[in-house]
Amino acid sequence: MTNSFGEFAHAKMFLVIGSNMTEAHPVAATFLKNAVMDGAKLILVDPRKQPLADFATIHAPIRVGSDIAFINGLMNVLITEDLYDRDFVEKSCEGFDELKSKVMEYTPEKASEISGIPADRIREIARTLASVKPVMCCYTLGITEHTCGRNNVLSVANLQMLLGNMGLESGGVNPLRGQNNxxxxxxxxxxxxxxxxxxxxxxxxxxxxxxxxxxxxxxxxxxxxxxxxxxxxxxxxxxxxxxxxxxxxxxxxxxxxxxxxxxxxxxxxxxxxxxxxxxxxxxxxxxxxxxxxxxxxxxxxxxxxxxxxxxxxxxxxxxxxxxxxxxxxxxxxxxxxxxxxxxxxxxxxxxxxxxxxxxxxxxxxxxxxxxxxxxxxxHPGTPVLHKGGVFTSGKGRLTPVDWTPPAEVPDAEYPFVLSTGRRLYHYHTRTQTGRSGLNYLLPEETADMSPEDALALGIKHNEVVRVRSRRGEVKVKANVTEQVPKGMVWMAFHFREGNANWLTNAVFDPFTQTAEYKACAVAVEKI
Amino acid sequence: MDGYVLTLNGKQVAFQPGQTILEVAADNGITIPTLCHLKGCTPTGACRICLVEVTGARSLMASCSTPAEKGMTVDTESERVHRTRKLTTEFLLASGRHNCITCERSGACTLQDLAYKYGIDKLRFENTPQPFENEDMNPFIIRDYSRCILCGRCVQACQEVQVNRAITFGYRGPHAKIVAGPDVRYDQSECVFCGQCMQACPVGALVEKKAKFTGRAKELEKVRTTCPYCGVGCQLMLHVKEGKITKVTGVEEGSPNKGRLCVKGRFGYDFIYSGDRLKTPLIREKNGEFREASWDEALDLVANKLKEIIRKDGPDAIAGVSCARSINEDSYQMQKLFRAAIGTNNIDHCART
Missing domain, CATH: 3.40.50.740 (Rossmann fold)
Structure with missing residues (x-):
């Protein structure tokens, strides 16, 4: 993180993208919720109506893997409407012209087509983000666990530099790390x-x-x-x-x-x-x-x-x-x-x-x-990095990036997107939480799916279903929930039985070798 | 800040506009007893223990919710204040079962401290038992209504600190009780078992189930450490008896969590005592089964095998995955082994996931 958890309390606005904070970083989420209760705004970008959606000023449920198109669309509006921080960009950044020519390709209409967020909503979000300074951006593995994970990270950094939100208290780019060390x-x-x-x-x-x-x-x-x-x-x-x-x-x-x-x-x-x-x-x-x-x-x-x-x-x-x-x-x-x-x-x-x-x-x-x-x-330590717009390598590099789809997208045979993550009551493969009594609160894996899809497939809540990908299949209970949008199945990797990784796709970001845990194609079948 | 001065127990003290009398007193080293006050939350003035005498006021004032004013004269220890606090404590003791003999909070209980401070050795009022069953149908939290004084700190911890919005005041008057949702079991409610309510409880009404009868306040050594779960780095206070953790609380002023914890940090500590722990080096036999081995045998085997591979295939034929859960010093040592002793940069960990 460029900034610190202590700064959540004074933030005026949060942009949370690809971070299910209430479950994966629950204590951090409490400080964010406190700030929202005290009047801070929250722009939540997440395909799921996850718990923070209840606190969001705007929730943008983008399609899985459309982050770059969506963010390029925001930057298109910021530049077109002259809402970006010209002063910060001129003094502290390089590569603006290249970035500009790339994001000009992503009109709100094009970004809308890819992300599923209406063009006017994209304009509204861009204007909202530009209305306040600084905005504190938090992300987690929803950004990195894609074949375009590195480019997703660059996009988030581009946006925060364009808005001049770097090097300021209660601003910055803040990846929340999933593990203690x-x-x-x-x-x-x-x-x-x-x-x-x-x-x-x-x-x-x-x-x-x-x-x-x-x-x-x-x-x-x-x-x-x-x-x-x-x-x-x-x-x-x-x-x-x-x-x-x-x-x-x-x-x-x-x-x-x-x-x-x-x-x-x-x-x-x-x-x-x-x-x-x-x-x-x-x-x-x-x-x-x-x-x-x-x-x-x-x-x-x-x-x-x-x-x-x-x-x-x-x-x-x-x-x-x-x-x-x-x-x-x-x-x-x-x-x-x-x-x-x-x-x-x-x-x-x-x-x-x-x-x-x-x-x-x-x-x-x-x-x-x-x-x-x-x-x-x-030295007292450094709570905020890049103060005064000074970056490690001198100027902040604006790097134009193109949207690329996930390696495997739904088709007639595997019509659902499987996305994965962590659940509140367990940690990783439960070697620790499974031996601390927490199984009582969550005893097994489920396949979370939308009421609309469940109805179409004739699947009831808690009914055991088969989820199948090109790699393997699992039998798990369906968890029919409004959290999940139509067309998506959401699962975790805490249990050996029903582990999402029997299904996930071993394809990786070419730079970071991070696996695309957030997107593959599956079929759901009634047994 | 010119002129922001009041008289506190006979002394002139300066204050910041907006501060409560309680805060001004604390800044000047004067402790006013409280029960319902939870730092950082909206003052409710519910318990009436923090009453102080303000010259010219018609009644005693709750210091937690009364703003300091210029020229005020405040007495926190007058005879009238003492008498009233004692009476309030006696009323609290008369409602419910405040029997300390096997109470988990004995020795760390605000009500017990107040009863002692005000010298209450005889109960003046008839005791009214409370009618509610304990809520303890889960492995983690026991709510003993017979010890509840309805101070509301647990509700504030849930609503204002953690913002989990699971518990609140239910019913009215003599039927009032703290309820989850429409008065249901915690494990059937919105409760996410962060346990912040237990940490906020000033008496023995909310206690850790796993800690029951494992050690009392005076027997417990407190050891500060860092949580072994997510990357927030919450500071934990381990309550340790004879080398064993009995319970975990958040370090109240510690950064970054300021006393807050989640379900994993608070309750996920006892995996280390599992009977499944690996306790001896294991070597796989030709038949595929593991057998126990001595450290020397296992270490020699690994070192010799690594040396053989280096000789035959070079150091880059060896690779290592370090651990993102263990301490820094372990990861440092492992990469040093790979780079300095084996001679390869094939060292990684799950940094990306």
Missing amino acids: VQGACDMGALPNVFPGYQQVANADARAKFEKAWGVEKLPEKPGLMIPQMMEGLVDGKVKALWIFGENLANTEPDIRKVEHELASAEFLVCNDIFPTETTRFAHVVFPAAAWSEDDGTFTSSERRVSRVRKVSTPPGQSRPNWWIFKEIAKRMGHEWASGSGPELWDNEVSVLAPAMAGIKYRRIEQDGLQWPCPNEE
Whole structure:
């Protein structure tokens, strides 16, 4: 997030796009609802009439995967009617002419044709967005989990720059991260192209710095593989060994049959986990690991805040901290590492090597955490990025993008769009929530569908139906709900039985390798 | 701010226009007892415990809902104030079952504190039992109406803080009770089990079911930590007895959540005690079955296999997926292992999903 949760309280207007906040980030949603109750406006862009729709000033139920056309349409109006922030664009952005010529192709009428939102509604939304400054934009995986996910993100950034909403309190572009430490895992360099603190592996100076710090002669310079490429590598033999730490890929990746074939193809599979999972079934060696509250460490939240995680008990049986397991393997490969605890790893290595986190030390985050960039030990942290319209690379780049449809769209055989997401009462594949009594509140998966479609198919609420895609099929109860528009089926991936990933399409954004979880084609059949 | 001064317990104090007497007192280190007041919410003035004496006013004033005014003279501890607060407390004690012997909130209960503060050792008024059954038909929240003082903090937590709009005041007069929807079970209502109502309850009327009889306030160590679920990073207070978490509350002034939690953060903590936990390294045998192994055996096996693959196929034939739920230090260590010891950048995690 460029901004912080604390700024929700003072926001004048929100643009929420592809974010089911009340279920996926419930506490963040409470602050948004408070602001709306105090008079802030909410423009909600979401195909479903999800819980925030009750609070929305305008709800635009765009068609699944039409985000770019819709946003280009908004920008067309902003430029045509001269409503954009000319001053901000001139001073802080580049690429306006290219953006302009692209969005001129997306008249409100054309955007309407693709998104399903009436042209005058698009004009009204553009004018509303331009009527107030700043507007705080929040998005989640509704933006990224498409084959055009990267372009969706660029579109959102284009819109917020055009409106001059960057670098201001209660403005910005704010992706809410789905997992407690997904921001931190990125920050730590658990990515194929960067060291900790986003220092490029392709950069010789960065490599030299880490070679010295880690006491090795040569670090690899070629960026590595992303998860989907690793999985395919298991089948074509390019990847012989895969080490999976705490992820249940067999349930979370698209097209479970394909994923399981890939996992079964591994010559050598190692897992660190706290429970046996559908994924550890394929392992050759399983290491039992310490869980949350059994080790001292830090998490980094969506707002770049590094906060303490404290140990209250020892891991059960022989299970050990994950960092210890990696250290022991390194030792057996000839590398003796000094740090022997989470605090030592952070204070002596991470904060020393990652300049943006140099000022964050354990003694400074005993109470509230600190938000990076925090370059020195006197620095108070940075709640708002790009203040004064200054971007990391100088000017903000306006990048024209074209709308592209999802890879698989409904047809006569598979007439429904399947879109997926998270539900309030569970988290991911339920390894945690399924063992905390939360099954009581949500015991099984359902296929959420509109009353109109249910009526046409003769399906009653709670009746078991078959949902089928080109990849597989599941039998689940139909949840007939006004939340879902006609033509859509909506499901989650919390349960093994009825998991949406038996159906989802393993196609990926070409840049980010993010899977298109939000759109594939399915058929629904009465049994 | 010239002239915004009032007299508080004999002292001249400055205040900001718009502040309530309660807020001015708090800014000046004077604690006025409250029951119904919930910070950040609309004052209701319902419980009458925060009454103070304002010179010239016809009656005592509720400090939570009375704005400070220039030249006001306020006494928060007069004899009349004490007498009235004591009487109000006695009335509250006379309605329902305020028996502390096995109450979960004993030692952390505002009503208990008030009874002690005002020296109530004999009940002057006849007790009126309340007629409602407990609402406890779910695994998480117990509402014990016999301990409810109808302060309304739970309703404010639900309506104004979380804006879940599940519970409200129902019925009228002596029949008044807090209800979910049209007085239905919580698990059949709009309730989303955030449990903010329990955190707001100043007495033992709303308690965590999983925590019942697992430890009382004085036995519990409080450990601050960060929630293991979504990416908001809510600050949790773990209430720990003998190394075991008994319940979780939100850290009241902590950023970013300011005391708020959702159903997963508040109730999803005890997976770590599941009997399903992996407790020993496992090695797969040729027959496909796992067998238990020592750390040395399992670590040696993995290190040797990795070295063999590096020798035969090069380091890029090895790939790793880190964990977006575990601590930063674990992800740091894993990417260091892959880059520095194995020699590949094939390290990723579910950053995109």
